[in-house]
Amino acid sequence: MKICFVVNSVASEGAGTTVYMMYEAWKRKHEVFLMGVGDFSFTQNEALSIISTSLPANSKPETPEEYLEILQGEKAKKLKIVAKDLDVLFIRNNPTEESTGRHWAEQAGVAFGRMVQKEGVLVLNDAFALSNAFIDKLYFEELPASVKPASLITRDKQEILDFFEAHKKKMILKPLEGSGGRGVYLIDKNEKNLNQIIENLSSQGYIIAQQFLPAAKEGDVRVLLLNGKILQKGEKYGIIKRVSGEGEFRSNISQGATPETSELTEGIRKIVKIVGPKLKRDGHFFVGLDVVKDKLIEINVLSPGGLDGLDKIGVDNFSDVIIDAIERKIEYKKLYGSGISNRELATME
Known part of the structure; x- marks a missing residue:
């Protein structure tokens, strides 16, 4: 290959x-x-x-x-x-x-x-699927509201202030196009620079205002999906908990969060059961989900990471499972030729 x-x-x-x-x-x-x-x-x-x-x-x-x-x-x-x-x-x-x-x-x-x-x-992942989900935070909004915190995407300051009031003066603000926890703010009633933060973020593009989840203080969980299902090897799963550092609400490893092992909870199962079929239908082979308790807070279809973190905490790096899956797809391609589209082949098991 x-x-x-x-x-x-x-x-x-x-x-x-x-x-x-x-x-x-x-x-x-x-x-x-x-x-x-x-x-x-x-x-x-x-x-x-x-x-x-x-x-x-x-x-x-x-x-x-x-x-x-x-x-x-x-x-x-x-x-x-x-x-x-x-x-x-x-x-x-x-x-x-x-x-x-x-x-x-x-x-x-x-x-x-x-x-x-x-x-x-x-x-x-399928290149045309990636085009449709190029702004993954916008693609995220296509998913059912039942698995997500309330959110607003806008560049209008008054709409953000209204959202802030409607959610008990506590919310997350972040750029629509961003990753790694950069430009993400936890806003509460004590924030004195809210207007400046909104102006700064809006100068970069659209802003996401997202409902704050109290459970986020305990960190979030990165869940890796393959072909619309949780990455798995035997009884081990591609799930890693990211615990925020002291005084830090962001759970990104790049922002100092500590990786830990995590169980496969019913909340995670429910989220994957709902979003997995859509990801598979759309042609997304390898995807990262960020979960807080029973809510999905972000999705990464462009460059999901986590294998190295899993390896460091002794779970498994799962790279063999991923390469196994790719090898099978090449075999299917040899057997079926052009009879199967790239989008279908990308998520065939």
Whole structure:
């Protein structure tokens, strides 16, 4: 299998979920390539190509971290490959992590992904599904209200103030397009800079005002889904609790939260039972859900992470389960050819 992973840039990639999956695929002797969103190359009337990075033949990394170190080193193999010669293109770049000088990069992965998909390569998640869910917080609003806290998306200050009053003067404010807990505020009746916070966030785009859930003080739970179901290996699940640091309400690992083990609760089961079928129908192979008790607070279809966190707390990194699933899809593709659409194939078990 020839598989290429798309990230923001090869140089800036960290040893997280993407690298764990790459390392697992490489251990199985697959041809594994890494590329940034700026590494596509297109000439009219010629096949779309990719400037890829891969390990030199004599490499023997023993951990995902060593694997990445070689990829980012001087000995890494640089090769221009024809995109349609790939079996799989796995889009893993996070548009919200792009710097202000790289606006061109935000939609490049998905846009070129659609072109690669049209050439018959299996694209994960489905590139057209990613286009429809490109602003994942807006896609989140398509889900049933019964599993979500009350929310408002607007740039109008008065609407936000009215929402604040209607929810007992306590709410979360965050940018519609953002990740990693950046630009997220807990607002209560003691907040003296509310007008400035609203102005600052609205200058960046749309704002989400979300009902505050008291249980969020205890942290949230990242739930990883594969083919619309909870990532599972034997009796272990791809679930990780993220406990906020002292004085911090955000549960992002990047903001200092501590990963811990978590049980599969009835609240999580209910949420997955409701949202899983839609994610599967839409063509989302690998998805991250953020849950507080029995409420879904965020969804990540573009670049869900957590495998490295699960590995660090001794649960499992589940990369083998994910690569198993991709290998099965390639077998289905060989058997059925063009008789199955990319969207269907992306979530076939």
